[in-house]
Amino acid sequence: MSFTEEQIIRYSRHIILREVGSKGQKKLNEGKVLIVGAGGLGSPAAYYLAAAGVGTICVIDDDVVDLSNLQRQILHTTGDVGRAKADSAKEKLTALNPDCRVISLHERLSAGNALEIIKEYDAVVDGTDNFPTRFLINDACIMVKKPFFHGGILRFFGQALTVIPGQGPCYRCIFGQPPPPGSAPTCAEAGVLGVLAGTIGVIQATEVLKYLLGLGDLLVGRLLTYDALSMQFREIQVKKNPDCPVCSDNPTITGLVDYEQQVCTLREGE
Amino acid sequence: MESIKISDTLDITDVVCPVTFARTLLKLEDMQVGEVLEVFLNEGEPLHNVPKSITNEGHKVILLEKAGNRYRMLVERGE
Numbered sequence: 001m002s003f004t005e006e007q008i009i010r011y012s013r014h015i016i017l018r019e020v021g022s023k024g025q026k027k028l029n030e031g032k033v034l035i036v037g038a039g040g041l042g043s044p045a046a047y048y049l050a051a052a053g054v055g056t057i058c059v060i061d062d063d064v065v066d067l068s069n070l071q072r073q074i075l076h077t078t079g080d081v082g083r084a085k086a087d088s089a090k091e092k093l094t095a096l097n098p099d100c101r102v103i104s105l106h107e108r109l110s111a112g113n114a115l116e117i118i119k120e121y122d123a124v125v126d127g128t129d130n131f132p133t134r135f136l137i138n139d140a141c142i143m144v145k146k147p148f149f150h151g152g153i154l155r156f157f158g159q160a161l162t163v164i165p166g167q168g169p170c171y172r173c174i175f176g177q178p179p180p181p182g183s184a185p186t187c188a189e190a191g192v193l194g195v196l197a198g199t200i201g202v203i204q205a206t207e208v209l210k211y212l213l214g215l216g217d218l219l220v221g222r223l224l225t226y227d228a229l230s231m232q233f234r235e236i237q238v239k240k241n242p243d244c245p246v247c248s249d250n251p252t253i254t255g256l257v258d259y260e261q262q263v264c265t266l267r268e269g270e
Numbered sequence: 271m272e273s274i275k276i277s278d279t280l281d282i283t284d285v286v287c288p289v290t291f292a293r294t295l296l297k298l299e300d301m302q303v304g305e306v307l308e309v310f311l312n313e314g315e316p317l318h319n320v321p322k323s324i325t326n327e328g329h330k331v332i333l334l335e336k337a338g339n340r341y342r343m344l345v346e347r348g349e
Contacts, residue, residue: 003296008289008292008293008296009285009289009292011292012288012289012291012292013288015292015295015296016288016291016292016295016323018327021295021299022295022296022299
């Protein structure tokens with residue numbers, strides 16, 4: 001595949017980077033990324049990945065746009081309130097970069113469809129707002145050996161971790177199992193400074209691009225944490241759990257389960 | 271004067287930075303080491319930056335001369 005004149009111009013800032021060049025740009029153009037959740041984290045991640053020329057982006061989200069989302073979910077506009085987030089996302093990403101083939105799935109990622117969907121992609125971005133789905137993605141990615149780019153935000157804090165099956169720890173090595181329903185704050189109970197979604201979502205997108213390009217050091221075995229109030233990043237060394245129920249040599253979890261969902265239930269008018 | 275065999279020609283007078291440099295790099299990438307590319311470029315920013323950037327990438331500028339209202343550069347593809 002050679003670049004069109006329009007692509008040379010669009011991607012010129014990548015092409016002139018020695019570490020990327022035309023070969024790297026082609027890798028991006030052939031890359032396939034799944035974004036789970038078109039919300040706070042998924043929005044900036046998907047937006048920059050589309051801008052970078054990632055060839056195929058699938059956005060899966062069963063939710064519709066709510067006015068209260070717009071404080072941080074930058075793929076959606078006021079006019080999108082009430083629309084399926086997956087469709088709104090597809091419209092914006094395609095408008096930004098027609099090179100990018102965008103697949104929108106207006107459904108929830110579940111134990112029933114996760115493996116089937118994830119196996120089609122090179123990388124999976126965590127843009128979820130709840131622990132059950134996050135554990136589900138982690139487990140599914142380990143099972144089909146796909147890299148998983150975790151991100152999470154709450155209040156003024158954020159974190160990111162990259163899981164490469166067979167290399168470092170997985171999300172479950174570090175966090176064990178989903179917290180029991182009622183113990184973890186849901187987004188209905190905890191606020192978040194909207195801009196945190198951009199900070200962490202863009203770190204996830206950076207990791208995806210580095211992975212597709214084969215560049216640099218990924219956040220494998222290093223949990224990056226961010227405190228916006230003190231404006232400090234910290235790095236916590238995290239190890240693989242030799243008895244991890246999903247990624248150890250003798251896993252006890254060999255199939256996917258849907259944990260009880262505890263998601264944001266606070267909706268305007270409800 | 272020793273004659274230089276020119277393998278390909280590129281006109282970057284119709285584009286601006288950084289496309290000037292990107293198009294030159296892409297053209298050189300398609301050539302063999304040692305082959306010579308002839309590039310026509312404008313004075314000002316392209317003349318100031320493109321030869322320098324190309325040299326930093328390991329290619330060799332073997333000639334840079336004024337050609338009418340633009341410049342002509344010969345670049346030998348490096349490793």
